[in-house]
Amino acid sequence: PARPIFADQLPKGLQTISNIVAVSSCKGGVGKSTVAVNLAYTLAGMGARVGIFDADVYGPSLPTMVSPENRMLEMNSETKTIIPTEYLGVKLVSFGFAGQGRAIMRGPMVSGVINQLLTTAEWGELDYLVIDMPPGTGDIQLTLCQVVPLTAAVIVTTPQKLAFIDVAKGVRMFSKLKVPCVAVVENMCHFDADGKRYYPFGRGSGHEVVQQFGIPHLFDLPIRPTLSASGDSGMPEVVADPQGEVSKTFQNLGVCV
Numbered sequence: 001p002a003r004p005i006f007a008d009q010l011p012k013g014l015q016t017i018s019n020i021v022a023v024s025s026c027k028g029g030v031g032k033s034t035v036a037v038n039l040a041y042t043l044a045g046m047g048a049r050v051g052i053f054d055a056d057v058y059g060p061s062l063p064t065m066v067s068p069e070n071r072m073l074e075m076n077s078e079t080k081t082i083i084p085t086e087y088l089g090v091k092l093v094s095f096g097f098a099g100q101g102r103a104i105m106r107g108p109m110v111s112g113v114i115n116q117l118l119t120t121a122e123w124g125e126l127d128y129l130v131i132d133m134p135p136g137t138g139d140i141q142l143t144l145c146q147v148v149p150l151t152a153a154v155i156v157t158t159p160q161k162l163a164f165i166d167v168a169k170g171v172r173m174f175s176k177l178k179v180p181c182v183a184v185v186e187n188m189c190h191f192d193a194d195g196k197r198y199y200p201f202g203r204g205s206g207h208e209v210v211q212q213f214g215i216p217h218l219f220d221l222p223i224r225p226t227l228s229a230s231g232d233s234g235m236p237e238v239v240a241d242p243q244g245e246v247s248k249t250f251q252n253l254g255v256c257v
């Protein structure tokens with residue numbers, strides 16, 4: 001697939017970004033946006049200049065997950081570029097900030113909207129741009145991966161056996177595009193109650209995946225009411241509880257990307 005090789009072939013808006021990390025999942029609802037947002041704020045907490053691009057135009061999460069107030073993207077009328085909104089030092093672009101809500105669009109139109117938002121945004125100098133990918137491995141995802149020179153991919157899944165097949169699809173897509181898949185995050189692995197640890201979706205398929213595909217890192221995240229509450233309140237968990245168990249996991253993930 002044609003991926004840009006030289007910096008001057010890159011879309012202009014992306015030329016000043018050092019690392020572009022895709023956070024991907026094959027299904028919706030597994031915690032992809034939660035991981036993307038917390039990874040981004042972890043990297044920012046480590047001192048990096050960070051942006052988040054919410055490419056999920058069918059169900060943009062960024063407007064609820066980050067920042068309590070309503071925000072809108074502004075257009076620079078001279079340069080016709082989009083000015084990202086900013087929250088706690090992280091630059092944010094989402095279709096959900098364009099005031100349109102959820103989209104009813106066909107695939108090629110979706111790809112056009114994503115590419116335009118992403119490449120006409122004034123990202124400026126960034127160490128990391130974290131892309132919250134649309135779920136799945138179809139044309140929209142492929143087109144996005146071809147426009148953007150991804151430096152790493154993180155795949156989010158849940159621990160069920162069935163999810164194994166989905167992760168395999170994701171890994172294959174990124175390996176075809178020569179994007180290194182640096183980590184799998186198994187979300188909603190366990191919860192603790194009455195002094196015991198429960199594994200509601202079973203255990204072990206994450207290890208199978210990383211072994212079979214040679215992925216260097218596997219992380220797991222617990223089911224935590226605070227993770228879903230922080231998603232709803234607009235304050236990422238890693239910002240609200242920087243010393244917590246979840247924040248430590250994200251710091252380890254941050255070092256891998």
Ligand code: ADP
Nearest residue numbers: 028029030031032033034222223224227228231
């Ligand atoms: P996706 O981006 O894959 O669709 P989200 O990140 O939007 O998934 O998560 C779906 C819902 O589950 C959200 O309401 C989120 O707050 C919640 N959630 C995600 N991960 C966890 C977790 N580990 N514990 C509790 N709630 C979670």
